Amino acid sequence: MLKFSCNHGGGIDMRNTHRRLLDILSTTTVLAFMATPSLAQEAVWDGSDDEWYNPFAWIGTVPDASTPVIIGSGRVYIPFSGAEAAGVTLSGTGILDLDSDSSADGFGFVDVIGDGSGDVPELNFLDVSSAGSATIKASGAGNDSFDDARISFSQQSTAANATVTLSNGGRLTFRDDSTAASASLTSDASMIRFENNASAGLAHIISTGTSVVEFVDSATADGATIDVRDRGAAGPNLLQFRDTASAGSATINVSGVGQSTYADATATFFNDSSAGTATINLSNHAQAVFRADSTAASARLVSDDSLIGFQNNANAGSAHITNNAGSLVIFVHNATADGATFVNNLGGVIDVSLRSTQLGGNGTRVAIGSLSGAGDVYLGSAGVTLGALNQNDTISGTINDGYSVVARDSIGLGAFPSPTGGSLEKVGTGTLTLTGNNTYTGGTVISDGTLQLGDGGTSGSIAGDVQNDGALAFNRSNDVALGGVISGAGAIRQIGAGRTELTGDSSAFSGSTAIEAGTLAVNGLLGGTLDVGSGGRLQGTGTVGTTTVSGTIAPGNSIGTLTVNGDITFEAGSVYDVEVDAAGQTDLIHALGAATINGGTVNVAAGTGTYGTSTRYTILTADAGRSGTFAGATTDLAFLDPLLGYDAQNAYLNFVRNGTSFGSIGQTSNEAEVGRGVESTGEGNTLYDATLNSTVDQARSTFGVLSGEIHASVVSGLLDDSRFVRDAINNRLRAAFETPQITSLPVLGFVEEKNSRTIDQPAPAAYNGIWASSYGSWGSIDGDGNAAKMKRSTGGFVAGVDGLVTDDWRLGVLAGYSHSSFKVDGRSSSASVDSYHLGVYGGTQWGQLSFRSGLAYSWNEIDSDRHIVSDAFGGTVNGDYRAGTTQVFGELAYAMKAGDLAFEPFANLAYVNVHTNGFSEQGGAAALSIDGQSNDLTFSTFGMRASTDFLISDVKASARGMIGWRHAYGDVTPGLSQAFAGGDVFSIAGVPVARDAAVLEAGLDFAVTPSATVGVSYQGQLAADARDHSVKAQLNVKF
Template identity: 45%
Template sequence: MRHSVCAARAKGDGEVNARLAGSLLSSTSLPALLLAGLIVAAVTPITSGVASAEDFAHNSGDWGTAANWTPATVPNGVDAVANFNHDAPDQGLGYTVFLAGGPYTVGTLNLNATSTSGGYRFSSGVLNFEASGQAAINVQTHNFIPDLDASASFNLVSDTVVTVDAGAHFTADGVISGASLTKSGDGLLTLNGANTYTGGTNLYGGTLSLGNNAALGTGPVYANGGTTIDIQNGITINNDLTMYAGMNLNVGLGATGTYAGQISEFSDPTAIVKTGAGTLVLTNSNSFSSGAMIEEGTIRVTADHALGSGPITLDGGTLQAGANLNLPNVSILFGAAGGTIDTNGFDVSTTASMGDNDTPSGTFTKTGAGTLTVDGFAGNNNYATATDVAQGTLKAGLGTNLFSANSAYTIESGATLDLNNFQQTIGSLAGAGTVNAGVGGLLTGGNNGSTVFSGVITGNGGLIKDGTGTFELSGSSPLSGGVVVKAGTLLVSGSLVSAGITVDSGGTLGGGGTVGVLDAFGTVAPGKNAIGTLTVDYSAQFRAGSTYAVELNSAGLSDLIDATGAATIDSGAGLTVSNIGLGSLVAGTRYTVLEAASVSGTFTLVGDPQVSAFISLSTTSDATHAYIDVTQTQTFGSAGLTPNQIATGAGLDSAASSALVSAVLALPSDAAAQAAFDQLSGEVHASAKGMLLQDSHFLQDAVTARLRSAFGDSGKTTSLPVMAYGEDGVQSVAADTDRFAIWSQGFGSWGGTDSDGNAAAFDRSTGGLLVGADGLAGDWRIGVVGGYSRTSFNADDRHSSGDSDNYHLGLYGGTNWGAIAFRTGAAYTWHRISTSRSVALQGFTDGLSADYDAATAQAFGELAYKTDAGPFAFEPFANLAYVNLHTDGFAESGGAAALTSGSSSSDATFTTLGVRASTDITIGGVAATARGMFGWRHAYGEVTPLSTVAFAGGDDFTIAGAPIARDAMLVEAGFDVQLARNATLGLSYAGQFGPDAFDNGFKANLGISF
C-alpha cells in the first residue's frame, strides 16, 4: 500500500501530528499511528531489504545495459537499489545516464560519487520510484552537482524522500510526477521543472530552490523550522504553505519571487524569516500569527493579511506596499539594523504598536510616494530607533501622541510629517521637509538631542520645544499657532513671523531670524554662539525673572533685539553680559541692545557690574532704546599698592591705546593688576645701577691690598704674584720689593639683595682679573691698574635677567708716614649691559630686551695706623670712596610693553671703618701667615637706585631698584702657606652682610719665585 503523507513530526511527549492527502491526522499514541501504517515520511529514508544493490560502474551509458552495472544486472523493480559511486572526471560536464529504454523502477537511488566539477546527469527517459515503504533519493555527493535534465522525468510512485547532505546539491530540470516529495538533509535541492506530483511537499531541512511556477506540483507545502524556500527570479508559487516552528523565505539579489499561496502555521509558531537581497511578493491573505522578520531585501505585500497578524520585525530589510493596505499586525519592531517601510505610491495604515526589538542603533526609514498612517492609542509607539521620513508622508492617525516620543525624526526634503490636526510628540526634529501641524501641535526635543530643521512647519497649530538640547529652525515657516520654548534652546535663524513665541522660565530663545510677538519669562539670547540680531515683528515683553543674555565684541557691536512694536521691560527683568572680550572695552562706549517703536522700563544688570578691576557696566533706556554703558571706574595707578606699582600704573594711564592697555583693563582684580605692574615696571634696569655702584669695591680692594703688600703692612697678602725686573730679567719677587713690579689679582663673588617690599630680590655673580704695575717715586709707590670682569644678574620674580661686560682702568698710590699708612686711587670702568625680560598677562605676552652702555668713575682713599702686639700686627683703618655712575639712554626691543629711558647719572659715597690683623705661625714645620679683617661700611645719601622710563606715547615714570645696603659688616679671613722656599699658596674669603643683602667672595693665589 502506498501513502501520500507529506509531513510527520514526533513531539517530545510522544504525540505525532501527520497530514495525509491534505487532511490533518492527530493522535496521542505514536505506536498506534505506526501500526496503522500512516507515518511513512521520516527524515531518514527507509528502504526494503529484499532487493540487492547494483552499482553503476561505467562512465556515461544506458541504464538498461547490464554491462554498465556491477553485478551485471539492471536494477529495475520495487525496492531496487541503484548506486552511483564512480567519481566523475573534472571535466565540467560529468557523466550522462540514459533512461531511454525504460521506464525503470527503483526504491532507492544513492548518489555518492565525489568530484570537483561535473556529475551524473539523468537524461532521455523516465525513472520510477517505488518501494514497500518510502522511496529514497540520497545525495551524499560533495563538490559536484548531479541533476535530472529536462529530457528525463522522475515518477514518484511511492512517497519519496530526497535527502541532500550538507554541502551537496541536486538539481531537477525535468518533470517530477506522482506522490509526495519530502526534502531532508541540510543541502540544496533545486526544482526547475513544471512538476505535476500531487502528494505535496515536505521540508525537513536545508534549502529548496524553486525555478518554476509549478516546481512544487499541485499539493500543499509543509515546512519544518530551520528550512529555507528559495524563490528564483520571476517565479510565482501558488501552493499553500504550512509552517511548523517557522522557516526562511529567500529571494536572491536582483530577483523578484512571488508566493501567492496561503501561508499558515501548524503548531509551535515561530516567525517566518525573509533572507536574500531580492524581493519576495506575498499576494494572499495569510493566517499565520507567528509574525515575520525581514532581515534582508524586501517583502512586497498586496493584501492586508499577507504577513498574517503577528509582529513584523524589520532588521535590515524592507516592507513594501503593493497596494493600499491596512496592516492588522499586532506590532512592528525594529532590530539593531533598523529597517524600511516603502509605501511605493500607495496608502498604508497600521494600528500596530511600534517598538524596539534590540538596542536601537539603526534607523526606521519611510520611503516611497504615498502615506504611512500610524494609528492606535496614545503612547502606542515608543521605539527609540531613529526615524527618517525620506519620501512621501508619515501621518498620525486619529489621536494624540501616536508618534514615538523617544525617536529622533528626520524629515527629508520633499517628505512630510503630518500631525493630522492632533497633538503629537517626537524625540527631536531635523531635516528639510514639511511638518503639517494643521490645528494640532508638535512637542519635540524630549530626547535632549540638538538638531537643525531647515524645512517648513505649516498650519494653525502650535510648537513646543522641550528637553535640554538645541533646536534650530533655519527655514521660513508660516506656522500661525503659538510657539512655547519650555526647556533647552530654540534658535530661529529663519522666520516664524506668524507665530507668537512664549519663552518659559527654563527655556532660551536665540538666533538671528524673525519671530512674531515675544513674551519672555526665560532667556532671550540673539545670535548663534555669536553676536546677532533677533527681529520681533510686533511687540516684545520681558517679564520679571526673565533674562536678556547679551554678547559684546571688540568692534563695539552687541546683540540686538529689533522690535517693530512696543517693548515692555518689567521690573526684575535681568540682563547678563558674556563673551565680552574685556580687553577691547573702551570707557565711554554705549551698546544698543534693544530697539523698538517704544521702550518702557530698564533691564537690571545681573551679577557684579564691575567686570574687571577697571571696567564697570550699567544699563539704561530711552524712549526707543535700551543700552549698556561702559565706564572705567579707576585709573591704573590707583590700583597699585607699592611705589613701583603705582608709578607703573600711572605711566600706563598716560600711554597710547594698545593691546597692553586693553589687556590690563581686562584684569579681574587689583591684585592681578599689581602683579602685572610688577612685570611691566622694568625694575631690572634700576637694580642693575645699584649693582654697578656697589661692585666698584672690587677694584678698590685689589689696589688697597697691593699697596699694603708693597709696604709690608699688616693684613698683607704675601702670596700675591709680583714680578720685577732684576739683573737676570723679569722674575718673581717679594711683594714689598723696591723694584718696579707687576702684579695680578683674580676675584670672584656672588651675592644678592632681598626684596624690600617694593623691588624684587636681586641676585648677581661676578668674576674677573686685574693686572697692575707700580714702582717707587721717593717715599711713594705709584701704579696703574687695568682689567676685565663679567657680571650676571637676575630678578626672578620680575622674569628679568642680564649681564654686564666691565672694562677697568685706574691709577693708585700710597706712602707711609711712620706708623701711618696712606693709600689712594682713582678708576674708570666701562660697562656694556644687556637685559632681557618677559611679560605674561591674561591675553597678552611680550618678550623684551635692551643693550646699552654705562660708565663708573670713582676716587678712594684710606688712612691706616700700624701697630704690633707681640706676634700680632694690627692696622686700624678708615676708608672713603666716592662713585659716580652714568647710564646711557635705551629703547627696549619688543611689543607694547617695551620701555624707553633717557641717559641718567647717579652716585654713592661709602665709608669703611675697620681693623686688619696678621700673624706668622708654623703648621707642622711649615711657615704660614694668618690674616683677617673686620669692618663696617656705611653708604651715604640715597641708597635706592632709580630708573626713569616710559611706555610708548606715555609720560615718564620712575622705578626703584633693589637698594644698596646702607650699613654692612665686612669680614675677611685668609692665610698664606709657605709650600717651598720659592712657593707660597694664599687662600682668602671676603664677605659683606647687611640687613637684607649679602656678598661672598673667594680668592686663591699661588706665588712662585724664580
C-alpha cells in the same frame, strides 16, 4: 507449480493474502534456487511483476539483507515493511514505491542514478511510508530541469532520520502533508521541493552550487535548518517560497562567495508566501527578496554584506531586520514595512529610491515601523514614514536624496539622473532621534510623536521644510541652522545646550515653541506662541509670536531688534540682555501688542567707547502699551550704573556715574595706585574717559599696562647686577695676594717679573700689574603678585691697574663697560641699559687674614619701551633717562690649608645705592613723568672658597668652588613716584630683589703652558623667586 492471482496492475496484492503462505512460498523458492549453484550475488528486477515480495520477479536471487538490488526498469511496489537489501540501485526507468507503513530501514542504501537520456529512475514514498534511517542518493547527468533522478514523499510519508544526498540534476519532492522530519538533506546542483502542505519538519537541509530549494502551495519549512551555500558555480543557488508557502520557524542561513552582485545565493518569497517566525541569516553577498504580496511576517533577518529586497506590494510585516556593514535593504514600487523594526548599522544602507517616479515607481513613502542605527538611508525622490511602532529610535546615519548604484543594478536598471526630493514622515507616539547631518530635500512631516535633531552632541540636522503636527526638538551642544519653513500646529522644543538658528518664514506655524535649554535664535519669522524657560535664551532679529519670558531674551545677534507679533510678558526672575554702544545704538524689543513687566532684570553689556550720561536708550516699545517695571538693571561697566525709565509704551536706559573709585577695584597695590593716578586726571582726559567706560577686568588690565613698573624693576636689576664689579675687584685682589681659590683672572702685564707662577698664583704680590676681566649672565626675577616677572641678561668687562703702595697694601683703579637688557612680558615693556663703571680698590694681607675693599660708581643710560594696547590711547611710549649706581664694599677672609686642599672662609659687606634721575616719557596720553628717586640696599655674604691642584697626564689642573649665603637689608622692593599729565603723583613698585639667595661657583683650570691657562667656570645666584646663571670659558696668557 503454484499459481497466484494478481491485481493492482499486475502486482501481487499481498494485503489480501495470508502472510504465512508468502513465507512458505518464499522459503520454497529460496530452496529451489539453492538447489542449483549460481554465481550471481545481485538481485535484479526483471520487470515481469510489480511487487517486491514476488520471488519470481527477481533474476539471480531473492533479495535479503545481504543482497544488492538493481532495478533498471519496471515499477517495484513494497506494500508494507519488511523488505531488505544490502543496497538498492535504481537506474534507467526503474521505479521503487514504498507504500502503507513500509520503510527503507531494511536497505543498506538506495541510489537513484539517472543518465540524462530521458529515462528517469524514481524512488517514491507513499501513504505514510518512511525513509527510516536509510542512506539515499539521487544523481543525474546535469539536467538543467533537475529531473534526471527523482525521489518523492507524498500521502503523509516521512523522511524520518534518513540521509538524502542529491547531485548533478537530482530532484527530491515532498507533497501532500509529507514531512522531511529529522532527515539530513544535501543538494548540489539539484532540487528539493516541498508542495501541497508538505513540511520540512526538523530536517537539516544543505543546498550548494546551482541548487534550488523551493516551498510552494502552502508548504512550510517548519523548524528545519536550511543552509544555502554558493560554491561559485555558474548561476545562483536559490531558496524559494511561493504560493502561500511559509518559512515557519526555520533557521535559514544563506551565504554567497562575495561576487560583485548580490546574486550568489538567494532566498526568495513571492505570491503571498511568508517568512513566518524564521531566523534568516545572510552573508557574503547573499540576498533575500520578497515580491508579489509576500511578507517577512515575524521573522528575524540579519544581513552581513548582503541584500534584502521588498518589491511589488511585498511587506516586511512585523519582522526584526538587522542591516550590517556592506548590506543593503531596498524597497521597490509599493513595498512597505509598517510594523517592522530595522536596525541599520554603520556601513549599512536602506534604499527607497527605487520607488522614485524616475524609475517607474509611484514616488510615495515607504512606511517603516521602527528604524535606528548608524547606516545611511537613500530616498531618491520617494520618501519614508517612520515610527508606527511608537518606539524611541535613533538614526545616526545620513538620510539623503541619493540612491545606491548596487540597488539600481540589482534590478537591471541603466543609468539615470540622480533623483532629488526625498522626504521623511514621522508617525507614532515615540521619539525618532536623528544624529546624522541629513540632506534629503523633499521636506519633513511630523504627524505624531517627536522628531529630535541631535542627542546632546554636535551632529543631527535636516534640510528643507517641516510640516510639524507633532513635536520638533533640537538637542545639540553646538550651533545648528534650519533654513526651511516650519508649518503646522505642533510643538517646537529647544532642549540642547547649543544654539539653534531659524531663518525661514515660519509665520504660518500655529503651534507652540518652548526654549527649555540653550539658545534659540530667530532670524526669520516664527508664528505661534513662544515660552522662554528659566534655562533658555531667545535672541535674533526676526519676528516671533506672543512671548512669555522666564529665562533670558537678547534681541539681535549683536545689536539688533527682535519683533514680537503679539504680546510680551516678563516674569519675575527673567533676564533682558541688552547690548548698547557709545554711539547711541541699542538692542530693542518691539512688541506689536502689549508689554507686561512683572519684574526681572535688565543686564546691560556696553561696548567700548565713551558713554555720555545724557544719552537715552530705548530698549522696549509696546504698540498696545506697557505695564509694570523691571526689578532693576545691572551692567558690566565698573564705574557707571544703568538707570531705567518708563513711559506709557516704552522702557528707557541711561548711564550715571556711580560711587566706585578707580583705585578701589585694583587687586594689587600697583593697580590701585595707577587707578588713583588716572582718576586724578579728571573728566575729559583720554585716560579718565576710557577708564570710566570700562569693565572691572578691562580697568585692571589697563592699569597694569599703564603702570610703568618697568622703570622700578630696572632699579631692581641695577641693584642686583652691581655685584659683578665687586666680584671683579675681589678676584683681582685675591689673585694679587696669591689667595687660594682664585679665579683665572687675565693679568695683562707685570713689572720686573722674576719667576713664573702656578695657576693659582698668576701675579706675585711684590709687583704692579694691569688686569682685565669679562662677565656675563642671564636670569629672571619672579613677580610678587604686584609687579610682573622680569627677565634679564647682562654682559661686560672691567680692567684695572694696581700696585703695592707699602709692603702690605695694594691699591688700584678700574674702569669698565656693560650692557644689560630687561623685559617684562606681562606689561609689554622692555628696557636696555648701557653702563660705564669707574672705581678704586685696595687690600692687604696679615698672615692668613686678608682684607679687600672697593668703591665704584656706574653711569647708567636707559632706553625703555612700553607697548600700550587700547582703542583710546594705544601706541608705544618711550623713555630715555639716566641713573647712577654707587657702591662700597669690604671683605675679610682667612686662608687655611689641609694637605692639597686650600680653604678660605669669608665675610663680605656691601652698600649699594641707585639714584634715578627724573624724566618724562614720550608717546601720548599714557606717557609718565617720573620723579628723581634713590633706592638703596645693603648686602652681606658669608661663605667658603676652596681649591686644590692635581695632575692630569702631566698637565697641572686646579679645581675650585665657592658657596655662600647672600642677604639683603632694607626695602628690597624698589619704588618710583610718577604721574600722568594733569594728574597726581602715585607710587609704583618693581619686582623685589631676592632677600636671601645662595651664591655658587665652580671652576676648572688647566695649565697648558707655563704662561697660559684655559678654564671653564659656572657662577650662579639662586633664590626662591629669582635665579641667575653664568657660564664662562677663558684663555689666560701671562707675559
